[in-house]
Amino acid sequence: MATLVKDVSLKQEATKNFLQQKHVEYLSSYGKDKNDYEYCMTEYLRLSGIFWGLTALDLLHSKNRLCEADIVEFVVSCQKECGGFGPSPRHDDSILYTLSAIQVLCTYDKLDKIDVNKAVEYIGKLQNEDGSFSGDKWNEIDTRFSFCAVASLSLLGRLWDNCPINHEKCVLFILSCMNFDGGFGCRPCSESHSGQIYCCVGALAILGELHHVDANLLGWWLCERQLPSGGLNGRPEKLPDVCYSWWVLSTLQILGKLNWIDNEGLKLFILASQDDETGGIADRPGDIVDPFHTLFGIAGLSLLGEPDLKQVNPVFCMSQSIIDKLNIKIQILPSQ
Amino acid sequence: MEITKLLLAANSDYSSMWNYRKNAFLHLKTLKNEDEMKSMFDNELQFIESCLRNNPKSYGCWHHRCFVMLHMMKPNWERELQLCDLFLQFDERNFHCWDYRRFVTNHSNVPHEKEIEVTNKIIASNFSNYSSWHYRSKLLPQVYPDPTDSKRIEEKKLLEELELVQNAFFTDPNDQSAWFYHRWLLGRGDKEQYIVSLIVNRSPPSVFCCLRKPVKMFNGTLSVDDTTQTVDWTSSMSERYSHLWFCKLEDGFKKGQQHTVSCEVESSKLSCCLEENCQKATVCLPINREMFQDHTSQAKLSVLEDELNSCNELNDLEPGNKWVMLTLVLLMRAVSPKQHSEKISTMLDALTEIDSQRKRYYLDLRSKYAIEDCIVETNLNENRLNISGMKLTQICHLELVPTLTHLNISHNCLQNLTVPFANLFCLEVLEANDNKITNISGLKDVPNLKSINLDSNDISDVKQFEYLKTCRCLEKLSIRSNPVCESEKQFPTTFLLHFQ
Numbered sequence: 001m002a003t004l005v006k007d008v009s010l011k012q013e014a015t016k017n018f019l020q021q022k023h024v025e026y027l028s029s030y031g032k033d034k035n036d037y038e039y040c041m042t043e044y045l046r047l048s049g050i051f052w053g054l055t056a057l058d059l060l061h062s063k064n065r066l067c068e069a070d071i072v073e074f075v076v077s078c079q080k081e082c083g084g085f086g087p088s089p090r091h092d093d094s095i096l097y098t099l100s101a102i103q104v105l106c107t108y109d110k111l112d113k114i115d116v117n118k119a120v121e122y123i124g125k126l127q128n129e130d131g132s133f134s135g136d137k138w139n140e141i142d143t144r145f146s147f148c149a150v151a152s153l154s155l156l157g158r159l160w161d162n163c164p165i166n167h168e169k170c171v172l173f174i175l176s177c178m179n180f181d182g183g184f185g186c187r188p189c190s191e192s193h194s195g196q197i198y199c200c201v202g203a204l205a206i207l208g209e210l211h212h213v214d215a216n217l218l219g220w221w222l223c224e225r226q227l228p229s230g231g232l233n234g235r236p237e238k239l240p241d242v243c244y245s246w247w248v249l250s251t252l253q254i255l256g257k258l259n260w261i262d263n264e265g266l267k268l269f270i271l272a273s274q275d276d277e278t279g280g281i282a283d284r285p286g287d288i289v290d291p292f293h294t295l296f297g298i299a300g301l302s303l304l305g306e307p308d309l310k311q312v313n314p315v316f317c318m319s320q321s322i323i324d325k326l327n328i329k330i331q332i333l334p335s336q
Numbered sequence: 337m338e339i340t341k342l343l344l345a346a347n348s349d350y351s352s353m354w355n356y357r358k359n360a361f362l363h364l365k366t367l368k369n370e371d372e373m374k375s376m377f378d379n380e381l382q383f384i385e386s387c388l389r390n391n392p393k394s395y396g397c398w399h400h401r402c403f404v405m406l407h408m409m410k411p412n413w414e415r416e417l418q419l420c421d422l423f424l425q426f427d428e429r430n431f432h433c434w435d436y437r438r439f440v441t442n443h444s445n446v447p448h449e450k451e452i453e454v455t456n457k458i459i460a461s462n463f464s465n466y467s468s469w470h471y472r473s474k475l476l477p478q479v480y481p482d483p484t485d486s487k488r489i490e491e492k493k494l495l496e497e498l499e500l501v502q503n504a505f506f507t508d509p510n511d512q513s514a515w516f517y518h519r520w521l522l523g524r525g526d527k528e529q530y531i532v533s534l535i536v537n538r539s540p541p542s543v544f545c546c547l548r549k550p551v552k553m554f555n556g557t558l559s560v561d562d563t564t565q566t567v568d569w570t571s572s573m574s575e576r577y578s579h580l581w582f583c584k585l586e587d588g589f590k591k592g593q594q595h596t597v598s599c600e601v602e603s604s605k606l607s608c609c610l611e612e613n614c615q616k617a618t619v620c621l622p623i624n625r626e627m628f629q630d631h632t633s634q635a636k637l638s639v640l641e642d643e644l645n646s647c648n649e650l651n652d653l654e655p656g657n658k659w660v661m662l663t664l665v666l667l668m669r670a671v672s673p674k675q676h677s678e679k680i681s682t683m684l685d686a687l688t689e690i691d692s693q694r695k696r697y698y699l700d701l702r703s704k705y706a707i708e709d710c711i712v713e714t715n716l717n718e719n720r721l722n723i724s725g726m727k728l729t730q731i732c733h734l735e736l737v738p739t740l741t742h743l744n745i746s747h748n749c750l751q752n753l754t755v756p757f758a759n760l761f762c763l764e765v766l767e768a769n770d771n772k773i774t775n776i777s778g779l780k781d782v783p784n785l786k787s788i789n790l791d792s793n794d795i796s797d798v799k800q801f802e803y804l805k806t807c808r809c810l811e812k813l814s815i816r817s818n819p820v821c822e823s824e825k826q827f828p829t830t831f832l833l834h835f836q
Contacts, residue, residue, distance in 0.1 A: 044350045091351075092355045094351065138358060140399045180470065180473035180517070185431070187435065190431060191466070193431060219697070224694070228693075235466065237512070256754075257697075260696050331576075334756070334777075335752065
């Protein structure tokens with residue numbers, strides 16, 4: 001009973017060049033048609049969508065292709081009375097979109113346009129007694145929200161001074177989600193998942209607590225995510241997906257183990273997932289492109305040293321230059 | 337309510353709509369009687385189920401289901417377990433469903449034993465199910481805890497699990513789920529904290545203490561000649577957590593007298609004798625193999641030997657299987673590293689070929705083993721360590737050798753000296769020539785470093801030498817045969833003073 005390895009094969013003729021200009025065109029025209037069905041159906045995550053598109057363009061040195069004033073106005077209009085942000089003006093607030101809003105405003109250096117104190121207060125109130133974070137007032141708990149809280153406060157410059165959350169409890173909750181394979185899940189007892197691992201390791205990196213992670217054990221699990229095609233999956237026995245080029249690769253980078261996988265192979269997989277006509281990147285070769293996979297493909301290529309891109313920060317998924325400007329120092333384990 | 341239903345049927349990730357319904361239910365609860373509410377909640381559960389069938393990975397759907405169950409007067413948990421069974425049949429790896437299952441079992445007090453049975457069934461039908469193995473790793477320690485470590489399982493159960501997982505990888509040696517689980521079974525818990533070394537200075541009277549694990553605050557008990565001292569430990573590193581701690585002694589030492597200084601933390605104690613006519617004394621904990629056993633060593637030797645035999649058997653049946661080979665390496669390392677050293681090395685070499693995507697993982701593992709062997713075989717009280725000519729791709733374990741004055745890492749394959757050397761605060765001479773080093777950022781703040789040899793490396797950026805500015809005792813730096821030498825004119829003159 002041999003298990004079949006779930007994977008895809010790259011076509012010989014698949015593109016091996018990085019289609020920088022096509023991606024700029026794809027991203028800057030995305031959402032121009034406000035009546036497009038796909039566009040309307042994604043209103044519930046608009047703010048994150050804006051973050052994906054803007055950050056991808058920023059990494060492509062083309063931030064100016066979007067209208068800054070319109071975007072900042074939109075983001076500001078998403079802040080609710082409680083201080084948190086919804087994905088669009090008439091939607092409910094969530095810590096997910098609060099982080100996206102803050103990331104977008106940091107990219108434009110426009111944090112002064114919103115009520116920062118209220119946002120900080122909002123995040124503080126979402127921490128529970130056990131150190132975990134709820135996503136909103138409905139009390140869904142997930143380590144993604146722990147990451148959103150820590151990353152948001154760090155970007156707002158309120159993680160250390162005047163900080164409303166309990167760091168120690170926050171770390172203890174994250175550690176209670178650690179598993180036998182060194183990875184992390186959504187909640188205590190949840191299975192390890194690369195997206196969740198990125199959130200937990202990212203939060204620990206921001207908090208300077210990476211020594212809790214068994215970098216050798218987790219690094220081994222992460223490098224085993226690479227499949228013969230060069231692509232990465234998010235869990236054992238799953239298909240490769242370009243977005244894991246980000247979740248897995250950035251975690252490996254934080255742990256100083258980027259060279260534990262075949263960088264060239266992954267690069268070819270991402271490049272093969274580009275649409276050479278429309279621009280943009282899909283989850284895997286031949287599929288339909290979207291801004292989400294386009295950003296994480298581009299961010300992955302940046303980590304792999306693609307010369308046409310700005311350097312990306314492995315924790316915040318934003319240009320390193322923005323993080324430097326905000327003077328944010330995070331812990332990254334040395335890469336040898 | 338009907339409109340939000342239509343919207344959610346089209347897109348179940350629309351979380352504001354679920355929130356809208358939650359608000360509505362909370363309001364209705366204040367108006368309707370129990371029976372009316374029951375039927376509304378039942379309908380809602382049915383609606384959620386239809387949404388889940390379209391989108392079984394919707395965070396919002398599963399969370400809304402939790403909400404409904406928590407607000408029902410008499411929730412039918414049994415029915416929910418059946419729903420989980422059903423959804424896990426569609427997709428046995430759906431982590432949302434597994435999480436919901438744990439929510440249900442927690443609220444309805446399903447005994448862990450019963451859940452172990454569920455994983456038994458799933459694994460029996462298909463070994464290759466990572467989610468089930470994962471669940472077992474959480475359940476078994478609760479039902480069969482190891483008396484010494486609550487995160488692990490007792491010996492008898494461990495043996496049964498090893499047999500089960502062996503069945504799995506003998507059936508399909510390429511099934512990675514079984515191998516990850518196997519590695520966990522043979523692993524061990526957290527490393528204990530202990531004091532690696534003490535360094536005592538007579539004047540100014542002070543003590544350095546080095547710890548195995550870094551800590552944020554250190555409150556080790558320090559005593560001089562059996563009298564406990566009140567001391568303030570400070571970390572000498574800029575990191576938030578530190579291996580290295582320093583304190584001043586208020587009362588100091590009596591001139592020309594012998595003193596015994598001891599430090600104690602958790603169950604570890606180390607004592608150092610400052611002889612009457614000495615200015616400084618150093619003591620290192622003798623380092624044995626035990627300290628390096630991070631994985632594959634919890635089990636008794638006999639168990640490990642049995643596992644080794646089985647894996648050897650499998651290796652004969654399936655030559656060239658990377659999972660078998662790596663497990664063999666780990667087991668040989670745990671059973672008898674010395675006896676198997678040649679075979680371990682050959683296997684790791686073969687793995688770099690067979691599994692070339694992860695080549696660097698195997699090279700780093702080999703480097704780690706080589707360094708461990710060297711540390712174990714060196715008398716550290718001589719304060720010298722030679723790990724040259726071993727094809728090392730990484731340096732590790734520096735926190736265990738803080739008293740070194742001489743370190744030779746030359747003639748290896750190192751590309752970066754990025755690990756912090758600042759813990760090596762006695763280090764005077766570093767020989768790092770004949771590597772492929774491009775980056776030396778780890779050489780910041782090495783307080784007593786006098787001489788560095790970086791000949792024949794790949795340093796091309798003159799800025800790299802900026803890091804050495806913080807090594808205040810540096811007298812001699814040799815950088816012959818580096819790309820940077822070809823453009824020597826660019827150098828700041830301060831560095832030229834030290835050139836050989």
